[in-house]
Amino acid sequence: MSARTHSRPHAAPTSGVDIRLPWWALALPALAFISLLLLILNPSDAHAAGGDPTITHLFERAQQLLAR
Template sequence: MPARTHPRPHPVTTGGAAIRLPWWALALPALAFVVLLALIANPSDAQAASGAPAVARVLEHARQLLTR
């Protein structure tokens, strides 16, 4: 037997945004952006900074393949 639904006491309005976000929904993306911007500005602080020679080797191999 299907359950009866209750009608809404007032119609749903579509005008205006009535959604409120919690504080962390804006703070976490902003914090991530600042951290990534800091890593771009000073990449020597990153833990994977020692991988730069590997990138240079890959680019050198790509250059050699393209010049053949």
């Protein structure tokens, strides 16, 4: 006894691709890019690790950037 095979109905072709990204899929890479860009804007601040703690320097830099 043979079994019937059901063919899949063909979907109507669409004119364009409908892809929806969540807001953070664009916001997070943009934020990372801007953050890295701000870090390299002033190369005179780039120096070898000295006596000051890194975390303190990072917070001071963030405070300076937010004060602008």
